[in-house]
Amino acid sequence: MKTYLDCIPCFFQQALLSSKAAGIDDDVTKRILDRLAMLVPEIPLNSTPPETGRMVYKILREVSGVENPFKEWKDASMQKAFELYPSLKEKVAASADPLKTAVHIAIAGNIIDFATNPDFELEREIEGILQRKPAINHYQAFKDHLKDAASVLYLADNAGETVFDKILIETMGKTVIYAVRDKPVINDATVEDAVTSGLDTVATIISSGSDAPGTILKRCSEEFLAHYKEADIIISKGQGNFESLSAEQGPIFFLLMAKCPLIAKDLGVEQGDIIIKSQMES
Amino acid sequence: MKTYLDCIPCFFQQALLSSKAAGIDDDVTKRILDRLAMLVPEIPLNSTPPETGRMVYKILREVSGVENPFKEWKDASMQKAFELYPSLKEKVAASADPLKTAVHIAIAGNIIDFATNPDFELEREIEGILQRKPAINHYQAFKDHLKDAASVLYLADNAGETVFDKILIETMGKTVIYAVRDKPVINDATVEDAVTSGLDTVATIISSGSDAPGTILKRCSEEFLAHYKEADIIISKGQGNFESLSAEQGPIFFLLMAKCPLIAKDLGVEQGDIIIKSQMES
Numbered sequence: 180m181k182t183y184l185d186c187i188p189c190f191f192q193q194a195l196l197s198s199k200a201a202g203i204d205d206d207v208t209k210r211i212l213d214r215l216a217m218l219v220p221e222i223p224l225n226s227t228p229p230e231t232g233r234m235v236y237k238i239l240r241e242v243s244g245v246e247n248p249f250k251e252w253k254d255a256s257m258q259k260a261f262e263l264y265p266s267l268k269e270k271v272a273a274s275a276d277p278l279k280t281a282v283h284i285a286i287a288g289n290i291i292d293f294a295t296n297p298d299f300e301l302e303r304e305i306e307g308i309l310q311r312k313p314a315i316n317h318y319q320a321f322k323d324h325l326k327d328a329a330s331v332l333y334l335a336d337n338a339g340e341t342v343f344d345k346i347l348i349e350t351m352g353k354t355v356i357y358a359v360r361d362k363p364v365i366n367d368a369t370v371e372d373a374v375t376s377g378l379d380t381v382a383t384i385i386s387s388g389s390d391a392p393g394t395i396l397k398r399c400s401e402e403f404l405a406h407y408k409e410a411d412i413i414i415s416k417g418q419g420n421f422e423s424l425s426a427e428q429g430p431i432f433f434l435l436m437a438k439c440p441l442i443a444k445d446l447g448v449e450q451g452d453i454i455i456k457s458q459m460e461s
Numbered sequence: 462m463k464t465y466l467d468c469i470p471c472f473f474q475q476a477l478l479s480s481k482a483a484g485i486d487d488d489v490t491k492r493i494l495d496r497l498a499m500l501v502p503e504i505p506l507n508s509t510p511p512e513t514g515r516m517v518y519k520i521l522r523e524v525s526g527v528e529n530p531f532k533e534w535k536d537a538s539m540q541k542a543f544e545l546y547p548s549l550k551e552k553v554a555a556s557a558d559p560l561k562t563a564v565h566i567a568i569a570g571n572i573i574d575f576a577t578n579p580d581f582e583l584e585r586e587i588e589g590i591l592q593r594k595p596a597i598n599h600y601q602a603f604k605d606h607l608k609d610a611a612s613v614l615y616l617a618d619n620a621g622e623t624v625f626d627k628i629l630i631e632t633m634g635k636t637v638i639y640a641v642r643d644k645p646v647i648n649d650a651t652v653e654d655a656v657t658s659g660l661d662t663v664a665t666i667i668s669s670g671s672d673a674p675g676t677i678l679k680r681c682s683e684e685f686l687a688h689y690k691e692a693d694i695i696i697s698k699g700q701g702n703f704e705s706l707s708a709e710q711g712p713i714f715f716l717l718m719a720k721c722p723l724i725a726k727d728l729g730v731e732q733g734d735i736i737i738k739s740q741m742e743s
């Protein structure tokens with residue numbers, strides 16, 4: 180997906196939110212915003228948003244010295260997700276189509292972003308999402324394709340959501356490579372977060388080799404790219420991975436909530452919609 | 462009011478919104494955002510937001526050649542306001558305290574910003590605002606002070622809201638100087654808009670001499686400042702005038718809705734609250 184002009188104010192908001200999450204003071208935050216501003220004329224609108232997102236966090240690290248601005252936020256999200264894990268597992272076990280329920284749970288986990296708000300009732304929100312019909316629903320194609328797949332590459336999104344991913348991986352019963360970001364960026368999962376979430380017991384965790392909040396292939400490691408090319412099916416979670424891979428060839432299945440209005444527009448859906456989108460080899 | 466770090470993404474959003482309102486194409490809009498970005502390191506956080514707001518529209522004018530980006534929006538707002546004028550006049554006439562009702566109507570007019578949205582039901586929204594209690598309510602002080610005032614300086618806000626101001630001015634029955642922006646900035650009223658709204662029949666319209674979306678005294682004309690100093694009472698409408706005059710001495714009465722979360726925070730109220738705030742000479 181290309182960068183829209185509307186992404187530009189949003190990059191500044193992300194830098195601000197991250198600085199606040201990390202407790203960075205106003206003077207240092209202003210220096211981060213000043214550095215980001217210098218970057219604006221260099222942002223090509225035909226690049227994907229995670230290309231610039233990557234720079235936002237690089238600047239934040241360089242100016243503030245903070246490596247993991249969302250550490251507390253991520254730890255709290257994983258804790259919340261652990262609390263829900265048993266009841267969600269029961270829900271899958273009781274389902275007429277456990278895979279379908281697990282796919283929906285994995286997508287619903289995407290709203291854990293908001294769980295640091297004390298007023299946010301995660302369990303009720305997830306229940307609501309599980310009742311909703313996906314606006315793009317290629318579940319049957321996913322199920323069919325997965326059945327014959329020997330190798331699955333699973334592209335992770337946020338820390339916390341990782342615990343919901345574990346449920347889907349357990350339900351699939353396949354050999355899974357679980358790929359995470361190389362460095363902390365936004366609240367995206369790193370190897371450390373994936374291990375904390377227990378993914379090491381159900382998958383082989385690897386780094387994408389990149390610090391972008393998405394999967395920008397030209398920035399990924401050789402090791403990651405080898406898995407990417409060999410995988411029989413790629414499960415791409417969340418917005419950042421969609422933004423960076425939406426123009427790539429499959430076999431990719433995008434599982435996400437279209438939380439951003441521009442991503443929703445790009446997909447031709449409403450903001451907040453649930454997406455199970457097949458991108459098969461042409 | 463000082464500039465908060467959160468104002469910085471908002472300046473970019475304003476530039477974007479204005480460019481869209483004016484139908485400026487993406488390439489030119491990107492050049493506007495690039496120029497605005499160059500300004501970010503120069504924004505002093507101890508300046509008021511309208512100081513930078515002024516620069517946003519100066520850049521927009523210089524880069525795009527568009528002088529009045531919100532012209533259609535403003536014309537549509539005034540039209541909507543004219544349609545409501547008779548019923549609002551009846552409401553004032555039927556009120557036990559016509560001045561109070563007229564003050565509330567003048568504040569409610571501030572939501573006309575949203576009236577360009579076809580789904581926005583202006584009449585119902587205004588009705589709702591008229592039922593609400595101001596979060597800061599110095600109405601009695603305003604009434605008392607107005608009674609003895611021979612000269613009133615009225616600082617205008619948006620075009621459209623101007624028609625609601627006319628109702629308050631008619632109800633006050635005082636000699637009023639009605640001050641507007643010198644050039645189009647956001648959807649703020651200019652002399653032309655004030656005349657279109659019929660203010661010339663109830664007040665003497667003057668320009669502030671400044672192109673800021675607020676009243677930055679050091680940027681105002683000598684003529685304006687003479688009226689400012691001589692006025693027995695100053696009625697300041699809207700957020701921009703509050704942002705630029707909140708640290709000045711009175712006798713000012715701020716009438717506004719705190720639509721911006723930072724203005725609400727600065728005032729110690731909730732976003733969306735109605736404010737009648739006295740700022741008397743110390």
